[in-house]
Structure formats: structure tokens, C-alpha cells
Amino acid sequence: MPRPALQGDLSTGVCIVGGGLTGLWTAYYLKKADPSLEITVLEKQVAGFGASGRNGGWCSALFPKSAEALRRAYGDDAARALRSTMIDTVDEVGRVAAAEGIDCDFVKGGTLVFARDTVQRAAAQSEVDAAREFGVDDLELVTPGGRDDAHARALAATSSLAASFDPACARLHPAKLVRGLARVVEELGVTIAEQTEAVEWAPGRVLYSGAGGQGLVSCETVVLAVEAYGATMPGIGRRILPLYSLMIATEPLSDQVWDDLGIEHGTTFSDYRHLLVYGQRTADNRFAFGGRGARYHWGSSIRPEYDRVDRVFDHLESTLGELFPAVKGTPVTHRWGGPLGVPRDWHPTASYNPRTGIAYAGGYVGDGLSTTNLAGRTLAQLITRQETELTRLPWVNHLSRRWEREPLRFAGANLGLIGTEAADVEESVTGRRSLAARLLAPLTGH
Known part of the structure; x- marks a missing residue:
């Protein structure tokens, strides 16, 4: 059964749009950083409905933009840092799954x-x-x-x-991972509202419509974590191609x-x-x-x-x-x-604007099972104003140009x-x- 839809207006610290792995990992690491933070996740369908629950089950160190292309754009040190971090991310997913009792068939076999x-x-x-x-x-x-x-x-x-x-790849069951992660973040105090569609957002507010009616979520931070589905949504549109x-x-x-x-x-x-x-x-x-x-x-x-x-x-x-x-x-x-979700330059991003309080991550081009975890850790650190090795990685705050108009x-x-x-x-x-x-x-x- 779907989780209850949101009803009425709500005030929360962080409103996350999208109940897939990006949104849930962000909620998880935010709660670990600040257990008192109020977090609400809005999901149009059910948690893990999209690519998070139906992918090929590769938790790998692959990054859509090749290391050589990253080196040309950012230099050798930055490219090496991102490659190394992606390798570590595979182990981080396995560590959290084991620590939180998420049985997702995780076996690191390369x-x-x-x-x-x-x-x-x-x-x-x-x-x-x-x-x-x-x-x-x-x-x-x-x-x-x-x-x-x-x-x-x-x-x-x-x-x-x-x-x-x-060797830097693990086999897992993606639906088991995302459902288990949803359970864990709820146990940490995060509210997941399913059958609740975000129809409009701006700094400090998200307007929603769903099974529970319409309403307004007031918040300090908005996290957009919708991947391919952003192509059909206002404010993202041509930034992503499904x-x-x-x-x-x-x-x-x-x-x-x-x-x-x-x-x-x-x-x-x-x-x-x-x-x-x-x-x-x-x-x-x-x-x-x-x-x-x-x-x-x-x-x-x-x-x-x-x-x-x-x-x-x-x-x-x-x-x-x-x-x-x-x-x-x-x-x-x-x-x-x-x-x-495919960005115009095949370059994913984890971005946050402290002036507007709006965060966005996505564009994984099918390599998201591990990259979503890195996105969640990175967004959590950006939102909580930490300066770390993760927040200095070259994909942070990258902005891809928009896809061309039809035809x-x-x-x-x-x-x-x-x-x-x-x-x-x-x-x-x-x-x-x-x-x-x-x-x-x-x-x-x-």
C-alpha cells in the first residue's frame, strides 16, 4: 500500500521532491548530520517508482563523463579525485546497507x-x-x-x-535497496508523502497536488531529485532528456x-x-x-x-x-x-544555491545506482554548509546547457x-x- 499522501499546508526544514535514491540518500545523510532537521519527501507515485527501483543492479564506479574528458575540463587532480571517490562510493553503499539492515543482495564481485x-x-x-x-x-x-x-x-x-x-562494482537488487532505504529514513524521522506530486516550486515553497488534495509546503531548502521525470516538469524541462x-x-x-x-x-x-x-x-x-x-x-x-x-x-x-x-x-x-536522465553534455551534477536554498542533483545517464549515493552525501554537506573533499569535486554546481528544442x-x-x-x-x-x-x-x- 502507498504511504499516506500529504494533506493541507505544511512547514518543514527541507522539502525533497522525488522519492528515488537521490532524494532518499539526501534525506539519510541530512538526518545523520542533523537529527533535529525536519525533512519531507514528496513522491508522485511510490518511493523508488522510477529508475531507482528498476535499473540493472550495477553499483559501480562508473561516471557518465569519462575521466579523460573530466581531465580536459578540470585538470588531472580533479579527475583523479572524482574517480577515486566513485570507487569509494561502491563500498559506502555496501557499508550503509549492512549497518542499516537493508537486505538488497549486495555482493561486490566486480x-x-x-x-x-x-x-x-x-x-x-x-x-x-x-x-x-x-x-x-x-x-x-x-x-x-x-x-x-x-x-x-x-x-x-x-x-x-x-x-x-x-573489482569496483557490486551486484544488488535495486528495488530492495530503495525500499529499504525508505524504511530507514522514515525510522530516522523523515516524512515520505506518496501519491503527492510537486507541481510548482520556488525558493522557500513547493506547491503540490495529489491524493490528499492540494497544498503548500513552506521550507528553507528545496531539493529537486526527479532525474528523467524532470523533463516534464517546470523549472527543469530541457535540462534533461528521458x-x-x-x-x-x-x-x-x-x-x-x-x-x-x-x-x-x-x-x-x-x-x-x-x-x-x-x-x-x-x-x-x-x-x-x-x-x-x-x-x-x-x-x-x-x-x-x-x-x-x-x-x-x-x-x-x-x-x-x-x-x-x-x-x-x-x-x-x-x-x-x-x-x-541524460544531460546535454552527459555530465551529472550535484548543485546547491545557498542564496535561493534550492538544490538539484541528477543526469546520471544510467550510472546512478552509486552516483545517487555520492549526490546525497554531497547535497547534505552543501546544504549544511560544510566544506569537504566531496564539495570540492568537479561535478559540484556543474550546469549543463539545455537540450535543443523540437524537432x-x-x-x-x-x-x-x-x-x-x-x-x-x-x-x-x-x-x-x-x-x-x-x-x-x-x-x-x-
Whole structure:
């Protein structure tokens, strides 16, 4: 059952718009910093309704803007600091989950990214070399020669020439995490009002409408934590673009099958194709496998029917079977999807204006399961006027320019999708790094 909707006018210290991970992590760390602070979370649906509860379950150190792009923009020290902080954030999520009794199937088993041809192998080697430049020494290139372990079995199962392995990633169940976090912040004294939609905000006030009627929340601080849904809301609009990512899950497989495939509990996986795919072994031994491929919809519209696209589901099922031939045809039991938020420069932000009392975080481009935690810690420190290593990170107070108006936004977003698909075809045909991919790189945070 949904939590009670807000009724009548209310005065609170902090009003958080959005009951996903960004909003809940912000509430959690604010309460830890100041237990007396009154905090109210407004959620249009239920806590975790959006990407926070339906994502691929990768709690990783990935940041949408590449480390090299960050170095070009902010310098080497800033890029290194953000990369290091993202690695630490994976452990922070696990620490809080354990400390607060949030059973979310958190297992830190790292990420294998398979290189299945010579072009992808070169990409894997480049990624490992680039990590060394930023002080990350435990990202390794896995090759078949001389290995007799799970990684070797995974290379054989996927017919891969090599793979990169990054230990800084954990598998978890996102819905369990966000629901557990909602429970924890309520126990700390935070009010979560579900079925309560923020329809307008300004410094010191949020107007809402919902199952409990209409009302006004007066507050010192407004936190906007709506990710992709901000595209349809006043005050954010063209600052974010909703891009859909879809997923499937298979029936459970036996431990022996998983052992043969070389995918251990906690290990997530992908490959070096340009049209992103991502997967994990769930706690109950299913493949949970997702990817891009769904088109952008005119006017940044978000509708429930966009969560399900048979063409994309079929593509995901065939891709999973192509990646792991031994389990091709395994029945798919679940299909779902939803929008994620993409800023114009693929650069997320955690921002706070002390003059207006308005904070905003988002633009994670699908890498939000860990980045939301960093956003929550950062916003809590900004709001409580702390100056720390987190508040000095280069994404703090970054402002992306707005997306173009229609029809340019529609054309650009969907041509980018077509270009990504073309890049994979180009590399498979030519055996060389894609020219299309190089042209798209500046538009995708690289």
C-alpha cells in the first residue's frame, strides 16, 4: 500500500521532491548530520517508482563523463579525485546497507567486460591503460592463456578474446535497496508523502497536488531529485532528456550452469559494443539483462506504454543468447523498462544555491545506482554548509546547457541511437575502430 499522501499546508526544514535514491540518500545523510532537521519527501507515485527501483543492479564506479574528458575540463587532480571517490562510493553503499539492515543482495564481485573481436580487445586494453593513468591499478586485462578460474570459463563461454575486470562494482537488487532505504529514513524521522506530486516550486515553497488534495509546503531548502521525470516538469524541462532502457529476466538457472558460464554471484558483465548492454546474475540465479535501443519520444514525453517495446525485448533476448550460446532459448519470465536522465553534455551534477536554498542533483545517464549515493552525501554537506573533499569535486554546481528544442532534439537523440547501432555494424564489417563512434564520442561524454 502507498504511504499516506500529504494533506493541507505544511512547514518543514527541507522539502525533497522525488522519492528515488537521490532524494532518499539526501534525506539519510541530512538526518545523520542533523537529527533535529525536519525533512519531507514528496513522491508522485511510490518511493523508488522510477529508475531507482528498476535499473540493472550495477553499483559501480562508473561516471557518465569519462575521466579523460573530466581531465580536459578540470585538470588531472580533479579527475583523479572524482574517480577515486566513485570507487569509494561502491563500498559506502555496501557499508550503509549492512549497518542499516537493508537486505538488497549486495555482493561486490566486480564487472567483466568482454572483448569478442580484435577491435573490442583493443578497446579493453585502452581502458586498462587509461585507468593506470588515473591511479586505478586494480583494473586488469583478463586473457585466456594460463588461467583456470571463473574468468577463464567466462571467456570460453562467450568466445571472447579477452575481458577487462574492474573489482569496483557490486551486484544488488535495486528495488530492495530503495525500499529499504525508505524504511530507514522514515525510522530516522523523515516524512515520505506518496501519491503527492510537486507541481510548482520556488525558493522557500513547493506547491503540490495529489491524493490528499492540494497544498503548500513552506521550507528553507528545496531539493529537486526527479532525474528523467524532470523533463516534464517546470523549472527543469530541457535540462534533461528521458532516454529509455529496457530489461529482461530469465527463469532461474542451476548453480552448475552458472559455474560453467564463469559468472559468480556478485559479478556483473557487459561487452565493448557501442549499443550498451548490461547484465548480472541475480541472487536467485536468473539472468537480469538490459540495454539501450528504445527510441526517444517527441517532446520528452514519458508514458507507461514506453516501458515495454517488443522489438527491444526480442533484441535483448537474442543478444543474451548470442553472448552466452549455452543458455540460448532460456525462457524469459520478466520484461520491464523505464526512462533514465541524460544531460546535454552527459555530465551529472550535484548543485546547491545557498542564496535561493534550492538544490538539484541528477543526469546520471544510467550510472546512478552509486552516483545517487555520492549526490546525497554531497547535497547534505552543501546544504549544511560544510566544506569537504566531496564539495570540492568537479561535478559540484556543474550546469549543463539545455537540450535543443523540437524537432532538433527528436532528430538528434534518435540519430545518435542509429549512429550507435551503425558503429557496431561498421566495426564488425571492417575490423577497425568505428568512424561513427569517434564522431559520436564528444556527444556521449568522452
